[in-house]
Amino acid sequence: MKKQKLWKLCLIIATGLVAFFYILSVLTTSTEEGMSFISEKDRAQLKLWGKEAERLYLVGDKKQLNNWLTVLKTQENIWVAVASFNIEHIAGEKLKERLHGGQHFGRDVDWKIHLYFEKNPTMELQFNQVNASFLIELPARMRPGSYWLTTRIIMQILLPMAILILLATLLYRHIITPLQQLENATSAFSKGNFDVRVRKLLGDRNDELSHLASTFDQMAIRIGELISNQRQLISDLSHELRTPLTRLDIAVNNFESKNSRHHIDRIARESLHIRKLVEDTLTLAWLENEKPIIKIEKVDLVDLLDVVIDDAKFEFPDRDLKFNSPTNAVINNSSHQALCPALENIIRNALRYTPVSKSVVVHLYLDAGNYCISVSDKGPGIPEKYLDKVFNPFFRVENSRIAENDSFGLGLALAKRHLISVRAKITAVNQQEGGLRVMITIPIH
Amino acid sequence: MSKIKILLIEDDNILNNYLADLLIKSGYDVGQCFDGISGLKRAQTKDHQLILLDKMLPKLDGVSLLKTLRETSQIPVIMVSAKGAEEERILGLSHGADDYIAKPFNSRELLLRIEGLLRRSQPILAPVSLGELSIDGLTLNATKQIVHVEEQQIEVTTIQFKLLWELVSKQYQTVSKADLYQSVLNKKLGAYDRSLDMHLSRVRRKLNEANWLGERLQTVHGKGYCFK
Numbered sequence: 001m002k003k004q005k006l007w008k009l010c011l012i013i014a015t016g017l018v019a020f021f022y023i024l025s026v027l028t029t030s031t032e033e034g035m036s037f038i039s040e041k042d043r044a045q046l047k048l049w050g051k052e053a054e055r056l057y058l059v060g061d062k063k064q065l066n067n068w069l070t071v072l073k074t075q076e077n078i079w080v081a082v083a084s085f086n087i088e089h090i091a092g093e094k095l096k097e098r099l100h101g102g103q104h105f106g107r108d109v110d111w112k113i114h115l116y117f118e119k120n121p122t123m124e125l126q127f128n129q130v131n132a133s134f135l136i137e138l139p140a141r142m143r144p145g146s147y148w149l150t151t152r153i154i155m156q157i158l159l160p161m162a163i164l165i166l167l168a169t170l171l172y173r174h175i176i177t178p179l180q181q182l183e184n185a186t187s188a189f190s191k192g193n194f195d196v197r198v199r200k201l202l203g204d205r206n207d208e209l210s211h212l213a214s215t216f217d218q219m220a221i222r223i224g225e226l227i228s229n230q231r232q233l234i235s236d237l238s239h240e241l242r243t244p245l246t247r248l249d250i251a252v253n254n255f256e257s258k259n260s261r262h263h264i265d266r267i268a269r270e271s272l273h274i275r276k277l278v279e280d281t282l283t284l285a286w287l288e289n290e291k292p293i294i295k296i297e298k299v300d301l302v303d304l305l306d307v308v309i310d311d312a313k314f315e316f317p318d319r320d321l322k323f324n325s326p327t328n329a330v331i332n333n334s335s336h337q338a339l340c341p342a343l344e345n346i347i348r349n350a351l352r353y354t355p356v357s358k359s360v361v362v363h364l365y366l367d368a369g370n371y372c373i374s375v376s377d378k379g380p381g382i383p384e385k386y387l388d389k390v391f392n393p394f395f396r397v398e399n400s401r402i403a404e405n406d407s408f409g410l411g412l413a414l415a416k417r418h419l420i421s422v423r424a425k426i427t428a429v430n431q432q433e434g435g436l437r438v439m440i441t442i443p444i445h
Numbered sequence: 446m447s448k449i450k451i452l453l454i455e456d457d458n459i460l461n462n463y464l465a466d467l468l469i470k471s472g473y474d475v476g477q478c479f480d481g482i483s484g485l486k487r488a489q490t491k492d493h494q495l496i497l498l499d500k501m502l503p504k505l506d507g508v509s510l511l512k513t514l515r516e517t518s519q520i521p522v523i524m525v526s527a528k529g530a531e532e533e534r535i536l537g538l539s540h541g542a543d544d545y546i547a548k549p550f551n552s553r554e555l556l557l558r559i560e561g562l563l564r565r566s567q568p569i570l571a572p573v574s575l576g577e578l579s580i581d582g583l584t585l586n587a588t589k590q591i592v593h594v595e596e597q598q599i600e601v602t603t604i605q606f607k608l609l610w611e612l613v614s615k616q617y618q619t620v621s622k623a624d625l626y627q628s629v630l631n632k633k634l635g636a637y638d639r640s641l642d643m644h645l646s647r648v649r650r651k652l653n654e655a656n657w658l659g660e661r662l663q664t665v666h667g668k669g670y671c672f673k
Contacts, residue, residue, distance in 0.1 A: 271551075272551070274549075275549040275551070278549065279547070279549070299643075300643065300647065302646075302647075302650075303643035303644070303646045303647050303650075304639065304643055306643070306646035306647075306649075306650070307639050307642040307643055307645075307646050310642075310646070310664055311666070314664070314666050327650065327654075336639055336640065336643065337637040337638060337639070340637060340639050341637065
């Protein structure tokens with residue numbers, strides 16, 4: 001998957017271009033060859049003249065032959081002759097038989113003509129029956145390859161140029177189109193459209209650019225989430241602050257010195273309420289934004305739960321709190337300071353919603369590499385449709401009129417995020433026999 | 446006995462004056478500073494027994510101030526922070542301060558912290574009563590660091606032994622958590638730190654397992670522990 005684009009480019013440019021120019025060169029050579037031959041018709045004409053010359057020669061009338069040659073010379077405006085030779089042996093071995101056949105004075109009509117020679121060649125048409133040849137300078141009208149220059153310009157300059165321009169355009173579009181899409185997305189994002197995504201616009205390509213698009217999308221999702229959480233939190237917080245502030249105002253305005261103890265208590269209560277609200281919101285914002293993973297110590301869950309349960313029993317002496325556990329439950333890489341507020345909150349909640357003298361059961365057990373803590377209460381439970389929402393900040397079940405001072409709908413949200421910071425999970429289910437059961441799963445390592 | 450002097454370094458005028466009033470009412474002598482540079486100068490005069498230091502200060506922030514101060518002085522410092530307090534508590538950051546308190550805080554909590562820190566910073570009389578303690582079949586041997594219930598030996602860690610020793614040797618006295626943190630764990634009590642309570646729960650369990658009444662180590666809620 002690494003360097004997809006590099007390999008693609010290497011393949012296209014290096015291999016592709018070498019192959020292209022090789023084919024082009026082969027094609028040029030064969031075209032040139034094809035264009036170097038005298039056309040059929042002209043060849044037939046030349047052969048016809050050769051036959052006529054032989055006929056006249058065989059008749060033996062030199063004058064008639066000369067006359068014919070003169071006519072031909074004038075007609076075609078070329079050099080013509082009929083010639084023959086005798087072979088004289090001077091030295092060396094005996095001469096071979098076939099010396100008379102073949103070309104001696106000029107080119108055969110079936111041979112190709114060198115197109116790069118300025119002058120037209122002399123053609124030789126051998127007489128069949130005697131040792132003589134009809135010689136004729138190739139007439140200009142019969143010279144082949146009159147379109148060779150044009151063809152060569154097309155094949156060696158225009159064609160490769162066109163193909164290279166096409167290739168460059170394709171490559172440009174292949175690379176620049178996604179970049180343009182990314183640019184559009186980035187500018188839309190900077191204008192506040194956090195829903196913009198790029199990856200799906202790039203189709204099914206899988207290379208550096210599509211990876212960049214995926215990374216952009218992840219960033220967009222994360223930042224969008226962060227900003228919307230932040231907005232939600234600020235709006236919820238300011239909303240939640242109104243109530244205690246109003247109550248505080250009223251308490252201050254109605255302050256009477258004769259009953260000062262009562263008023264001071266009210267003021268203190270409201271101030272505590274506001275303070276806790278702000279503190280919890282800040283903690284939540286930190287956990288939400290930084291999403292820290294805390295691994296600083298070993299924690300024995302039995303000890304921690306003992307402490308929490310001891311406190312809870314003191315706070316709710318009229319409920320029955322049962323704790324089933326092994327003697328030890330050590331987890332590594334955790335933090336009791338993150339676990340403790342979460343467990344406290346969940347156990348306290350369970351006790352608060354459980355009627356007096358009823359029992360809450362805390363059960364700690366080992367399950368497949370995790371320690372599980374279940375907290376089951378005898379309260380009213382939570383309507384099924386809200387079960388996954390109770391962990392949202394400031395969420396309250398409608399019409400829940402439990403207006404206790406320290407209940408803002410932040411407790412479970414905080415608990416969940418505290419648990420996430422030590423890699424633990426939390427879920428809530430309604431029990432068949434009534435009441436809520438909160439399940440916490442904490443990894444041992 | 447002369448009054449204890451506390452140095453307040455806090456840039457918010459109103460809060461600084463409120464705190465000064467509060468501390469004076471509670472019987473302390475107070476020096477006030479409103480920025481980091483002058484705060485550091487006053488702190489280095491060593492006229493004070495305790496410093497209440499805001500973390501966010503103009504000119505020189507609280508953390509840098511404390512770092513410079515710590516080169517020459519071990520004066521007890523309570524750091525006051527408004528931002529990220531929870532984060533610092535959970536991650537156990539102290540920046541060299543002896544205690545940590547987050548805005549918004551309440552005045553009673555602050556006074557308790559000051560009192561506790563002053564008490565802890567007095568030279569501690571080392572417990573010389575090494576040897577053996579024995580109560581109702583529970584025997585603690587300090588030289589060997591072992592615990593017996595009747596004839597049965599109980600496995601305890603050094604910390605658990607120290608904790609048990611501290612409480613048993615002060616029978617019927619409530620020992621505050623802050624003191625126990627100092628003497629047993631040798632660290633300051635943090636707001637969310639429950640490690641001491643966890644050690645105590647474990648000791649209780651071990652005593653119960655040995656058929657000794659672990660509940661005699663009682664929790665005095667909001668204060669500390671007491672062996673009865």
